[in-house]
Amino acid sequence: MNKVKLKKILTSELSVILVLVVLCIVAAVVTPVFATTRNITSVLQRTATTGIVAIGVTFVIGTGGIDLSVGGQLTIIGIIAALMFRAGLPMALILLIMLGMGAAMGALNGVLVAYLKLTPIMVTLAMQLITFGFSLYITEGKQISIKEDGFGFFGLGNVLGIPTPIWIFLIVAVIAMIILKKFTLGRKILAVGSNAKGAWYAGINVNASTISAYVIAGITAAVSSIIMTSKLMSASASVGQGMEMDAIAAVVIGGTSLSGGNGYVVGTVAGALIITVITNWMTLQDINPYLRDVVKGLIIILALLLDNARRGRLSKNEMAN
Numbered sequence: 001m002n003k004v005k006l007k008k009i010l011t012s013e014l015s016v017i018l019v020l021v022v023l024c025i026v027a028a029v030v031t032p033v034f035a036t037t038r039n040i041t042s043v044l045q046r047t048a049t050t051g052i053v054a055i056g057v058t059f060v061i062g063t064g065g066i067d068l069s070v071g072g073q074l075t076i077i078g079i080i081a082a083l084m085f086r087a088g089l090p091m092a093l094i095l096l097i098m099l100g101m102g103a104a105m106g107a108l109n110g111v112l113v114a115y116l117k118l119t120p121i122m123v124t125l126a127m128q129l130i131t132f133g134f135s136l137y138i139t140e141g142k143q144i145s146i147k148e149d150g151f152g153f154f155g156l157g158n159v160l161g162i163p164t165p166i167w168i169f170l171i172v173a174v175i176a177m178i179i180l181k182k183f184t185l186g187r188k189i190l191a192v193g194s195n196a197k198g199a200w201y202a203g204i205n206v207n208a209s210t211i212s213a214y215v216i217a218g219i220t221a222a223v224s225s226i227i228m229t230s231k232l233m234s235a236s237a238s239v240g241q242g243m244e245m246d247a248i249a250a251v252v253i254g255g256t257s258l259s260g261g262n263g264y265v266v267g268t269v270a271g272a273l274i275i276t277v278i279t280n281w282m283t284l285q286d287i288n289p290y291l292r293d294v295v296k297g298l299i300i301i302l303a304l305l306l307d308n309a310r311r312g313r314l315s316k317n318e319m320a321n
Contacts, residue, residue: 106218193260
């Protein structure tokens with residue numbers, strides 16, 4: 001009975017939210033400046049880009065796959081957009097092309113995984129190398145500036161006093177929740193992750209569902225690219241580095257199992273916030289910035305342990321061994 005209760009707590013989105021709340025309270029007590037409106041707004045803005053990418057990755061992990069290419073996708077999309085701005089293309093067209101690029105790269109990942117049966121981690125790692133490689137080749141390690149005032153709205157603007165990235169983050173999260181919980185597509189994606197063979201017998205197009213998940217991840221990477229490129233008003237080959245690991249950690253912390261079959265958007269959002277809050281608190285405490293990667297690595301290990309615990313793999317015997 002105790003094990004059942006523990007499993008319910010571990011798999012609950014509420015538990016992740018509770019951890020986030022406790023973490024924020026502790027940070028506010030130890031470092032009062034953390035609780036200021038300015039800092040909280042900053043935390044939400046920083047979380048927006050990682051959180052949006054993580055929401056897309058939730059769909060991929062829900063199928064039992066993984067996507068290590070989202071950081072590279074985000075980067076190359078921003079660089080191509082900067083070049084298009086320099087060429088004088090209309091902003092509306094550029095935004096559509098950015099979203100289209102994300103969908104196309106996601107579809108390519110999905111096709112390689114679904115139809116050619118290639119391992120997701122290797123396919124997306126290859127895509128990561130390709131996108132970052134092209135990014136460095138195009139930019140030669142330099143920044144490409146953007147001089148389009150209207151474009152700054154997506155990363156630097158605000159609506160009703162709230163920064164635009166936060167609004168976009170909220171909208172993406174709501175849409176993702178609706179797709180996962182209310183749409184047939186969401187249920188099919190999770191069914192594939194739970195039991196692909198059983199889903200096929202149930203009449204679900206496993207390949208199409210898998211591809212759809214990667215397309216969604218590509219689109220969210222593009223949305224995040226719009227925000228980051230707009231905020232910086234420039235593009236470079238280093239913008240999206242490390243984004244994929246933060247996103248995966250946020251998803252797993254949020255309760256989505258790496259083995260697939262479930263997906264928790266609210267948990268993912270909370271997981272992304274937890275990572276940002278910890279990083280922000282370290283900055284406010286003036287902790288050596290080089291230790292941030294160490295902390296992120298520990299967070300990822302913790303996320304993996306939580307995933308094992310949720311799946312009942314952390315038995316006393318395994319712990320003894």
